[in-house]
Amino acid sequence: MKKPQIKTALPGPAAKALIDVDRKHVSPSYTRGYPLVAEKAKGLWITDPDGNVFLDFTAGIAVCATGHCHPRVVAAIKKQADRLLHMSGTDFYYTSQIRLAEKLACLVPGDCDSRVYFGNSGAEAVEAAFKLARWYTKRELNIAFFGAFHGRTMGALSLTASKVIQKKHYNPLIPGITHIPYAYCYRCPYNVCYPSCGLECVRWVEESLFRTTVPPEEVAAIFVEPIQGEGGYIVPPPEFHQRLHAVAKKYGILYVADEVQAGMGRTGKMFAMQHFGVTPDIIALAKGIASGMPLGAMVAHSDIMVWEAGSHASTFGGNPVSCSAALATIELLEGGLIRNATERGAQLMKGLRDLQQSRECMGDVRGKGLMVGVELVRERNTKQPAPDWRNTLVQNAFKRGLLLLGCGESTVRFCPALTVSSDEIDLCLSIFADALDEVLA
Numbered sequence: 001m002k003k004p005q006i007k008t009a010l011p012g013p014a015a016k017a018l019i020d021v022d023r024k025h026v027s028p029s030y031t032r033g034y035p036l037v038a039e040k041a042k043g044l045w046i047t048d049p050d051g052n053v054f055l056d057f058t059a060g061i062a063v064c065a066t067g068h069c070h071p072r073v074v075a076a077i078k079k080q081a082d083r084l085l086h087m088s089g090t091d092f093y094y095t096s097q098i099r100l101a102e103k104l105a106c107l108v109p110g111d112c113d114s115r116v117y118f119g120n121s122g123a124e125a126v127e128a129a130f131k132l133a134r135w136y137t138k139r140e141l142n143i144a145f146f147g148a149f150h151g152r153t154m155g156a157l158s159l160t161a162s163k164v165i166q167k168k169h170y171n172p173l174i175p176g177i178t179h180i181p182y183a184y185c186y187r188c189p190y191n192v193c194y195p196s197c198g199l200e201c202v203r204w205v206e207e208s209l210f211r212t213t214v215p216p217e218e219v220a221a222i223f224v225e226p227i228q229g230e231g232g233y234i235v236p237p238p239e240f241h242q243r244l245h246a247v248a249k250k251y252g253i254l255y256v257a258d259e260v261q262a263g264m265g266r267t268g269k270m271f272a273m274q275h276f277g278v279t280p281d282i283i284a285l286a287k288g289i290a291s292g293m294p295l296g297a298m299v300a301h302s303d304i305m306v307w308e309a310g311s312h313a314s315t316f317g318g319n320p321v322s323c324s325a326a327l328a329t330i331e332l333l334e335g336g337l338i339r340n341a342t343e344r345g346a347q348l349m350k351g352l353r354d355l356q357q358s359r360e361c362m363g364d365v366r367g368k369g370l371m372v373g374v375e376l377v378r379e380r381n382t383k384q385p386a387p388d389w390r391n392t393l394v395q396n397a398f399k400r401g402l403l404l405l406g407c408g409e410s411t412v413r414f415c416p417a418l419t420v421s422s423d424e425i426d427l428c429l430s431i432f433a434d435a436l437d438e439v440l441a
């Protein structure tokens with residue numbers, strides 16, 4: 001079985017030389033947790049310039065759904081690149097954008113009567129949703145969640161409430177956005193317990209928020225991640241979205257699902273909201289949609305996406321090569337990868353729950369499919385977050401050749417490619433256990 005190979009101190013000399021140049025010339029605003037330089041990659045395996053080989057359980061932040069450089073995706077990219085690189089879908093027509101729109105319109109929950117706006121990233125998909133919601137409703141207020149990450153452009157950043165560093169020195173942001181607590185049952189913001197709480201977090205919206213500070217008839221949209229990503233891989237209770245969606249519907253508020261991280265098969269369904277039985281009014285997509293090519297998509301019912309020509313567009317959005325990569329990606333997802341996400345996700349979750357039995361610091365193990373998080377705590381009883389342990393664990397894993405990422409205050413996330421094999425899951429579990437035990441030693 002293939003295993004990570006760490007042949008040099010990390011970073012090795014070739015990687016270090018590149019990082020030195022990066023330090024001089026690349027924006028210091030990027031947050032690199034450890035010094036991985038990716039030279040080439042295939043499937044879940046990344047080789048650095050010194051020949052060290054790593055097992056990737058980050059998929060480039062939940063992007064490379066089909067694994068690095070899947071041959072069918074690469075072939076689709078090459079074929080498209082030979083024919084047409086760019087013609088700007090905002091001013092002209094081309095096949096791959098039209099075919100992808102047709103495909104997405106029928107994939108999203110509903111009646112196939114949707115339209116798609118194309119951008120280049122998750123932030124652009126959310127930004128477009130933000131503008132469409134305002135355009136359609138002519139309302140000025142919005143609701144989003146503490147812990148949410150929706151992107152870093154000024155509109156998407158205004159909806160984001162993940163880390164204060166992301167907002168520091170950027171105020172004033174867009175006014176009229178109220179952040180409310182997410183259904184984070186492990187640390188309930190209302191200090192109640194599910195299910196006896198009766199979903200206090202939803203009740204509070206209607207009976208407190210809408211009665212005291214936010215007139216519901218002035219709210220354009222509720223922006224919500226089906227499963228919170230950057231906030232800590234937080235899975236809300238099964239009826240959370242249905243209940244909140246019902247409140248939104250009652251007041252004519254649009255329900256915008258940010259599926260940028262959870263969508264495109266990662267959770268074991270094409271869209272994570274399908275686990276919760278809700279048909280959102282608007283869906284934002286990016287990350288996993290094109291296996292690593294830059295693409296964002298905002299999908300809304302044709303009755304809602306009625307803005308007029310010129311009201312929103314992007315020169316590069318829906319680039320022909322990205323759209324072809326997305327079509328190949330979706331074919332692979334439908335052809336077995338979504339099923340694999342369910343099966344391998346169950347294996348990963350079981351393995352982590354087994355490890356949890358003998359490791360008190362693994363406070364909560366949660367997730368759906370291959371969107372799995374482990375929240376580290378000092379003790380199970382106090383649930384005191386252990387961000388330093390989480391950070392050291394991620395470093396230890398890197399030294400052993402396993403790539404992981406943190407999220408939330410003290411959670412480590414597992415978001416490998418949906419092509420991950422049973423052996424790769426076992427290998428990840430065993431390196432994770434060693435890396436964690438080293439933290440506690």
Ligand SMILES: Cc1ncc(COP(=O)(O)O)c(C=O)c1O
Pocket residue numbers: 121122123124126149150151152225229230258259260261262286287
């Ligand atoms: C849920 C969610 N929405 C939006 C974004 C922003 O995506 P991008 O970084 O492509 O702009 C992210 C990125 O992590 C995300 O997780």
